[in-house]
Amino acid sequence: MSIAENRSTLITEIERIRDPHHRFAHVIARGSKRLPVEAGYKCAEFRLNCDSDIWLIPEIVKGRCYFRIDADSMIIRSIASLICEFYSGHTPADIVACAPILDQLGVNAHLAHNPMTGLDLIEPAIREFAQLQRTDV
Secondary structure (H helix, E strand, O other): OOHHHHHHHHHHHHHOOOOHHHHHHHHHHHHOOOOOOOHHHOOOOOEOOOOOOEEEEEEEEOOEEEEEEEEOOHHHHHHHHHHHHHHOOEOHHHHHHOOOOHHHHOOHHHOOHHHHHHHHHHHHHHHHHHHHHOOOO
């Protein structure tokens, strides 16, 4: 599935849920199914520089990017996992060309400022990693 098709599928899934509280609960439930990363990855090398404890583990396999994430907050981990799932499996060029998805998920309004600051760093970090992996430029 292309990244555009992935976006369309995810947004359609989320937009079917009209009530913002139910939408938020759905995103949390979906993202909370992801397992936390191994303790060895919870180090400064993978930690995003924010008030929340968030660790982003990027990798490239056969020309495609994959992202794992963990956070001390289950809510942040759940939303961040959904973002990582969205970008995982796509080429660096596709990721760099893709518009951010977080705002389209419609969960921002439910969060206090500090956790949002952490979430706001995830997509730029993903895009930066993808940019560094590009071989088509």
